[in-house]
Amino acid sequence: MTAPIQASHPGADRDRPPPVRPALGAVAWKETVHLLGNLPLALVGFVYTVTMVATAGGLSVTAIGLPLLAVGLFGSRLLGRLERARARVLLGVRVEEPSPLPGPGRAGGFFPWLWAGVKDPVGWRSVLYALVRLPWGILTFTVALVGLLVLWPVLPYVVRWLSNVDRLMVRGLLSPSDELERRIAELESDRGVVVDTAAADLRRIERDLHDGAQARLVALAMGLGLAKEKLLEDPDAAAVMVDEAHGEVKLALQELRDLARGIHPAVLTDRGLDAALSAVASRCVVPVKVAVDLAERPAAAIEGIAYFTVSELLQNVSKHAGARTASVEVRRSAGSPPAAARLLIRVSDDGRGGAAVGAGSGLAGLAERLRAVDGVFAVDSPEGRGTVVTAELPWRGRAEH
16 A cells, blocks of 8 residues: 655645535635635735835835835735735635744844845745736636636636645745744744743842842841950850851851752762752652663753753652652653754652643743753643653753863
């Protein structure tokens, strides 16, 4: 038995219309309306495009030529958006919207923004679409109208063939720039997540310093100042105050060590994930089995993200899971090519379950952090049957840096 032919477009299976039937069904009527609407919209697009290109080209020797072209291409983008919406409603073609052009502020100034608008590939593809649509619009309008009047028995088959050409045009000329365009949009979103996460971490560190170690050091300074004043008058009271200050020093040092461990633990730098995760597991309120199977250490950034991911998950186990035991597994998956290898993390417990990656939860924050570095985060937590959290990170070895 021969293997089925794979669709050439990612959404082809989802967008494929139902089989053609002789009777004019709802899909055939939508396709007919689309074909009849091709001519008026093609006329509008053609006139706009020719006028815009001719005017901008004629004024290209002046200062307003390029700005006019950039604005005209933005208008072509809007026409392309209208055609995508029409194809979505009448032809069932689901085409993602291209990422918007950055404004002058985000583009780095007026001239970088102007240049980005002039060389906008989405706008130029919309221009090409408008130019080729006029002859095609005339043909499809004529055939659809004649078919409605005299060829209606075979009209569903005719409009299906013509509509399939329309579908190809929309996908080919009005879709985003394939994987590159989608990747740019993902990276822009991920960059925002990274910036927000870094800002939140800085605020947390500042708050911990202000409310913890800094407050203790202020109290220590005041206590030592009082002890200094009583040193000659009441040596015994001064000795007690110095002893209390010594205790404050030890507490402040412990808080600073905890804070430093929260930023980046020394054991992770010195001995790697196995020792660092074992130290985290020892502080969990339930017994945790740790299994780290890595032939080499990953890059420091990946290692740090893996450490803090497991650390937060084990904190959740301690606070919310109601578990008796938990386990942590870390290993590297074999990738083909080797650059596709992944660092796999699995944290499980036998607690009450019911965990979910909801908005505002700690798990949602972890998922966003991992997605920002091309990671994957999945939670399986049925009620009463424990929780299994699986995370993946792209593998980068230390030798690569």
